[in-house]
Amino acid sequence: MSALFDLSWKLAGAFTALCVVVTLFAFVTKQQWRFRAFGITAFMTLLTVGFLTLAILPSPVRERIPGATSYQVVFDRGG
Incomplete structure (x- = not known):
């Protein structure tokens, strides 16, 4: 399962880096969509x-x- 998350964070990290570049471009050029970015x-x-x-x-x-043996959980209200 860790291999799946390893690949996921690498892909998400690459997309995040792309988003950072686009956001910086939007702020430098004062685009209307800069806050959405x-x-x-x-x-x-x-x-x-x-x-x-x-x-x-x-x-x-x-x-x-x-x-080890399995056990059954008993919920006791104490009364």
């Missing part, structure tokens, strides 16, 4: 950081413990 760039940055975090952290996979 900034919003897209901010969202893509957030997405890229999220994918990067998922690529770095190990996935939460339950480990099997030999000899």
